[in-house]
Amino acid sequence: MSAKKENIISQRSLLSTEGFFNSIDKIDPEFFVLHPISNVFLNAEYFRSIERAGFQGLSFRYYLHPLKDGSFQFQYFQLLDLSTRDLESIVNLDPYGKVLTGLSGVLDKFIFGIQRNKPHYLVICGNMLMSGNHGLHCGSGNHQALLETITKVKQDLSKSGKVAAMIVKDFEADRDPLGPLLKKDKFHSMIMDPIMEMDLAPNWKSFSDYLAAMSSKYRVRTNNVRKKLANTTIKQLSLADVEEHYDRLEFLYKSVQQKSPIRLIQCSFLYLKNLMMYMSDKVVMEAYIENGEIIAFLCGIKNGKSLEAHHIGIDYKYNKSHALYQNILYDFIEMGIQESMNHVSFGRTAMEMKSTVGAVPVTYNAYIRFENRVVNSLICHFLPDEPAGDWVQRNPFK
Numbered sequence: 001m002s003a004k005k006e007n008i009i010s011q012r013s014l015l016s017t018e019g020f021f022n023s024i025d026k027i028d029p030e031f032f033v034l035h036p037i038s039n040v041f042l043n044a045e046y047f048r049s050i051e052r053a054g055f056q057g058l059s060f061r062y063y064l065h066p067l068k069d070g071s072f073q074f075q076y077f078q079l080l081d082l083s084t085r086d087l088e089s090i091v092n093l094d095p096y097g098k099v100l101t102g103l104s105g106v107l108d109k110f111i112f113g114i115q116r117n118k119p120h121y122l123v124i125c126g127n128m129l130m131s132g133n134h135g136l137h138c139g140s141g142n143h144q145a146l147l148e149t150i151t152k153v154k155q156d157l158s159k160s161g162k163v164a165a166m167i168v169k170d171f172e173a174d175r176d177p178l179g180p181l182l183k184k185d186k187f188h189s190m191i192m193d194p195i196m197e198m199d200l201a202p203n204w205k206s207f208s209d210y211l212a213a214m215s216s217k218y219r220v221r222t223n224n225v226r227k228k229l230a231n232t233t234i235k236q237l238s239l240a241d242v243e244e245h246y247d248r249l250e251f252l253y254k255s256v257q258q259k260s261p262i263r264l265i266q267c268s269f270l271y272l273k274n275l276m277m278y279m280s281d282k283v284v285m286e287a288y289i290e291n292g293e294i295i296a297f298l299c300g301i302k303n304g305k306s307l308e309a310h311h312i313g314i315d316y317k318y319n320k321s322h323a324l325y326q327n328i329l330y331d332f333i334e335m336g337i338q339e340s341m342n343h344v345s346f347g348r349t350a351m352e353m354k355s356t357v358g359a360v361p362v363t364y365n366a367y368i369r370f371e372n373r374v375v376n377s378l379i380c381h382f383l384p385d386e387p388a389g390d391w392v393q394r395n396p397f398k
Contacts, residue, residue: 020156021062024048031064035072040303041127041134042076045278050129053271057084061156063149074137075149079157080122082164119161123153126169129271130310131195131347131364133171146178147185154371162371169366170195176365186376187367191384194361196346196354200336207334210358218356218396226330228323233289234331237297239276242285246273248294249287252313272299272311284335288324296324300335305342307335325350329357352391361393 021027024047032044040046051060061077125146126135136146146168154163168187171178183189204210211219235241242249250269257267275283279301288296295318301308309332314324329346336344346354351361368383370376 018065019063020152021064022060023051024060024062027062027064037074037137038304039134039137040279040282040301041130041132041308042074042137046275047076049271049274049278052274053268055268055271057081061153063152065145065149072137073145073149075125075146076127076135077153078124078126078128080124080128081161082120082122083118083161119157120164121157121161123150123157123163123166124169125150126167126366129267130308131170132308132345133169133364135169144181147181150185164372165368165370167366167368170364171366173363173365179365179367182367182369185369187369188376188380188383190366190368191387192364192366193348193351193387194363195348196351196359197362198333198344198346198357198359200333200342200344202342204337207330207337210333210337213398214396215398221356222330222396225323225326228321229288229327231290232295232322235287235289237276237285237287239273239280241287242273242276245287245294249297249313252294252297252315253311254313255316256312256314269313275299275301275310284339286331286335288322288327290318290322295322296328298328298331300332302339302341305340307332307339307341307344309344309346326353326357329354333357352394355392355394356396358396363387 024044027044029044037043047060047062057080059079059081061079063073063075063077065073067073124135126133150166150168154166157163166187167190168178168182169190170192179189201209201213204213211222214222237245246269249272253267253269253272272285276285282302284300284302286298287294295315297313298309299311301310309329312325312328314328318324332344332346335341344359346359355361368379370379
């Protein structure tokens with residue numbers, strides 16, 4: 001049989017593939033060769049990084065549906081087994097004292113109906129580790145198929161456990177074809193903080209060009225912040241460096257993660273190490289070194305012409321003296337310019353500070369549905385009506 005004929009048969013075989021897979025390795029890798037997805041966060045290498053990070057209570061489903069026109073639909077679901085944790089491990093209750101902590105068991109049972117003797121799943125179409133639309137590829141644009149897939153996911157999981165709730169996230173507000181469909185299917189809008197994003201001007205060829213675009217007040221402030229790193233070495237890390245300094249990098253990573261108000265999954269630095277291992281051409285990790293010790297790091301991911309400011313680690317005893325957080329924001333911008341990116345996505349936290357470096361808020365839509373009908377009918381009265389407004393948008397440019 002000729003190589004050409006074998007390839008045609010192979011392609012037909014792949015196009016007939018349809019169904020759920022609980023591991024990316026169970027999907028024929030040739031499928032992604034024949035039908036590449038431009039979004040790096042919907043590629044096999046990225047999924048392997050997450051799967052092999054060992055997140056507690058987290059499993060996965062991939063749904064693949066080839067279409068007659070040669071395109072395909074691909075949906076990615078993260079499954080969090082709520083029976084492996086209680087509300088106290090999901091929400092950071094430390095600032096709220098013993099009263100709310102004592103209520104966590106009651107709230108667990110009311111909201112999720114959890115029984116500890118079988119899995120209770122929170123199903124997310126999207127990615128809990130980052131902000132943005134990274135849950136589905138719809139091929140020819142048939143978004144109605146997502147609702148059908150959600151039903152199939154629920155039916156599949158009901159064989160061994162129970163679906164407590166489902167979340168579909170994130171869709172840019174002015175490009176959201178799913179909202180009307182999901183609301184008709186009894187999903188509620190989740191009002192979330194905007195994602196802070198920044199377009200990089202085409203004429204910025206260096207960080208100096210970015211500085212020149214600022215008003216004099218912000219340029220002076222930026223130069224003062226940058227001077228705080230005068231005695232700090234910034235080094236791009238290799239995989240060997242990451243392995244050598246793994247314990248220190250993990251400490252810095254967890255120092256930041258522990259400040260998060262919501263901890264749906266318990267993060268591990270192994271995830272970032274895996275990114276370096278499987279996506280070395282897309283991932284840049286830099287360390288900030290003072291007197292031979294790593295005091296901070298950043299991890300950026302190149303997604304086409306967009307840079308994802310993905311994760312950071314900070315030793316907070318140096319944060320103020322070295323303006324570490326703000327300098328990390330500037331370094332993501334400098335990295336984006338050096339890599340000829342058009343755009344930097346900074347995520348949802350610290351919105352006012354991110355606006356001081358030039359980021360602007362972009363609204364994304366997300367949706368939630370509880371499978372308990374009573375809870376689902378009542379939850380709309382408790383969901384926030386608008387995002388947090390206790391910050392001021394800044395503009396550092398002329």
